[in-house]
Amino acid sequence: GESVGLHLPTLSVQEGDNSIINCAYSNSASDYFIWYKQESGKGPQFIIDIRSNMDKRQGQRVTVLLNKTVKHLSLQIAATQPGDSAVYFCAENRRTGRRALTFGSGTRLQVQP
Amino acid sequence: NAGVTQTPKFQVLKTGQSMTLQCAQDMNHNSMYWYRQDPGMGLRLIYYSASEGTTDKGEVPNGYNVSRLNKREFSLRLESAAPSQTSVYFCASSEVGGTGGNQPQHFGDGTRLSIL
Numbered sequence: 171g172e173s174v175g176l177h178l179p180t181l182s183v184q185e186g187d188n189s190i191i192n193c194a195y196s197n198s199a200s201d202y203f204i205w206y207k208q209e210s211g212k213g214p215q216f217i218i219d220i221r222s223n224m225d226k227r228q229g230q231r232v233t234v235l236l237n238k239t240v241k242h243l244s245l246q247i248a249a250t251q252p253g254d255s256a257v258y259f260c261a262e263n264r265r266t267g268r269r270a271l272t273f274g275s276g277t278r279l280q281v282q283p
Numbered sequence: 284n285a286g287v288t289q290t291p292k293f294q295v296l297k298t299g300q301s302m303t304l305q306c307a308q309d310m311n312h313n314s315m316y317w318y319r320q321d322p323g324m325g326l327r328l329i330y331y332s333a334s335e336g337t338t339d340k341g342e343v344p345n346g347y348n349v350s351r352l353n354k355r356e357f358s359l360r361l362e363s364a365a366p367s368q369t370s371v372y373f374c375a376s377s378e379v380g381g382t383g384g385n386q387p388q389h390f391g392d393g394t395r396l397s398i399l
Contacts, residue, residue, distance in 0.1 A: 202385035213287075213373050213390035214326070221385060259325055263385055271388060273325030 193260035287391035306374030315357035
């Protein structure tokens, strides 16, 4: 079936390095994508979103890239800090069908001091 | 600003018992959602309410019922709890859901439910 998935379950980076978390999606009808951060014991926290008519969007220390040709989404975190350690989820909002987000299984980011 | 508030935070039930999970949002959002999260997995949609007075099934609705009490509140009920329903339950809200307009969903901190 169609789904949103992630390439790597765990990503370990050194403090100060840049992090890149990847996500593949298979539904070409999706028109909206979101990245969430989830810390232990808490709910998902919105980081950044992007619509399908865009290729790139920047926030504070984060950038989301969307490649519709290969159905790929990535989250880049600049100068990764220990507080960035969490599980990151991508989610898509499909243009047709159920009105809600479809989540990937998540990538755990571990920041080494 | 509390955002999305869920109660209780933790609950242990015996098989066959019933309970209602409560959710309230103070952002004046139209749409509300219930998800479950199992270990190592993403969130799966149980039910959602696109607007006050409407509810629809999500990906995994069996064993659950919902009530959109008013614009602020959206409750999830387990009529006869089963061990397979042990999970963390998250409520979320958004200004507008689905194809009507894409806005991010905002989540509560979850209810951790164990069924023995």
